[in-house]
Amino acid sequence: MRNLWVVVTAAVAGTGCGAGVRGSDGETRESAGDGGPPIDGGLPGDGGMPGDGGMPGDAGDPSQCPPGQPRCAGVCTDTRSNRAHCGRCDNACPGDQTCRDSTCRSGAPPAGYVPIAAGAFDMGSPSDEIGREADEGPQRRVTLTRALRMKATEVTQTEWRSLMGNNPSSFSSCGDDCPVEGVSWWEAAAYTNALSASSGLPACHVLEGCTGTPGSGSYSCSQATFAGPGCSGYRLPTEAEWEYAARAGTSGGTYAGTSAVTQCEQPNAILDPIAWYCGNAGLAPHPVAAKTPNAFGLHDMLGNVWEWCADWHGSYPSGAQTDPVGAASGSRRASRGGSWVNPARSVRAADRNGRAPDERSGALGLRPVRTGL
Numbered sequence: 001m002r003n004l005w006v007v008v009t010a011a012v013a014g015t016g017c018g019a020g021v022r023g024s025d026g027e028t029r030e031s032a033g034d035g036g037p038p039i040d041g042g043l044p045g046d047g048g049m050p051g052d053g054g055m056p057g058d059a060g061d062p063s064q065c066p067p068g069q070p071r072c073a074g075v076c077t078d079t080r081s082n083r084a085h086c087g088r089c090d091n092a093c094p095g096d097q098t099c100r101d102s103t104c105r106s107g108a109p110p111a112g113y114v115p116i117a118a119g120a121f122d123m124g125s126p127s128d129e130i131g132r133e134a135d136e137g138p139q140r141r142v143t144l145t146r147a148l149r150m151k152a153t154e155v156t157q158t159e160w161r162s163l164m165g166n167n168p169s170s171f172s173s174c175g176d177d178c179p180v181e182g183v184s185w186w187e188a189a190a191y192t193n194a195l196s197a198s199s200g201l202p203a204c205h206v207l208e209g210c211t212g213t214p215g216s217g218s219y220s221c222s223q224a225t226f227a228g229p230g231c232s233g234y235r236l237p238t239e240a241e242w243e244y245a246a247r248a249g250t251s252g253g254t255y256a257g258t259s260a261v262t263q264c265e266q267p268n269a270i271l272d273p274i275a276w277y278c279g280n281a282g283l284a285p286h287p288v289a290a291k292t293p294n295a296f297g298l299h300d301m302l303g304n305v306w307e308w309c310a311d312w313h314g315s316y317p318s319g320a321q322t323d324p325v326g327a328a329s330g331s332r333r334a335s336r337g338g339s340w341v342n343p344a345r346s347v348r349a350a351d352r353n354g355r356a357p358d359e360r361s362g363a364l365g366l367r368p369v370r371t372g373l
């Protein structure tokens, strides 16, 4: 891992604007990162509503329950609102969730996260989009059936440190409000699991065979199982969720339009207001949230640092999909959005990159999501 990191760092230092390193998969490795603006500081844990907790009380004659109230653990239970038996007897709501209308729901929304309604969009890019690469197609209709909350900014160095106790960032001198980077996919997934644990929520990325400490530079695992977008804890977004969020209802190269140029040309009227990339970042990440957010209130979805997604990086199927979670297996994990070192062609909503899960880069960080509003 260390060797990989060194290689990546060297590549970043040596390539400069627009340059790339050809990866083993033939895709240009957009090896670098960039940074973003500041902060919402606080930990996302939502502290939570206590829920109704109480037992449903006994309904008198033990052989008779009111209509619509099954007997759970021997007690007639209104499963529409009982958080220990929500919707059915064997469904207990986790941590800070309550049961409303037979469904476990989040209590107070986590600070620093923005709501994103369920919906449908055209995922990928049309064949004539400027800067397009083959893995962005075929463009197809994707429906997301679950509302989400997504962190408004990349996870900052302060946020990582306060939860994980270290700072793996190679640009630590950038400051507390700069995005954490230098994290492998395993470490990004472990961070979201730690967030979930801090809120009493289940781990959404079940990691096995792990050694080392996340953020230490040597953490790695042998296997990860994704609990899927129905998981109630914090997690990495799927590629579909990430792109849906990045587009925020738009269909061009970026949420501010499509850049007419593909490299680091300056000025760039499309990218300069919204993204740190090779044309304006000075070969370094920047504090999060300094650039104009998209219509969902998300900063630095494009540029600053790449963001790990839950999916394996694989080929898109043709035909419409609902709640896709990517390829069933693979060797590289998806990352999205481009970074401080990348050219304009990589700083697009549809652009994809794949990296080995052990890879670390000063241009690669993360942004968690959580299902439900």
Ligand SMILES: [Ca+2]
Pocket (backbone or CB within 6 Å): 154, 300, 301, 302, 303, 304, 305, 306, 307, 337, 338
């Ligand atoms: Ca980013």
Ligand SMILES: [Ca+2]
Pocket (backbone or CB within 6 Å): 133, 346, 351, 352, 353
């Ligand atoms: Ca790409």
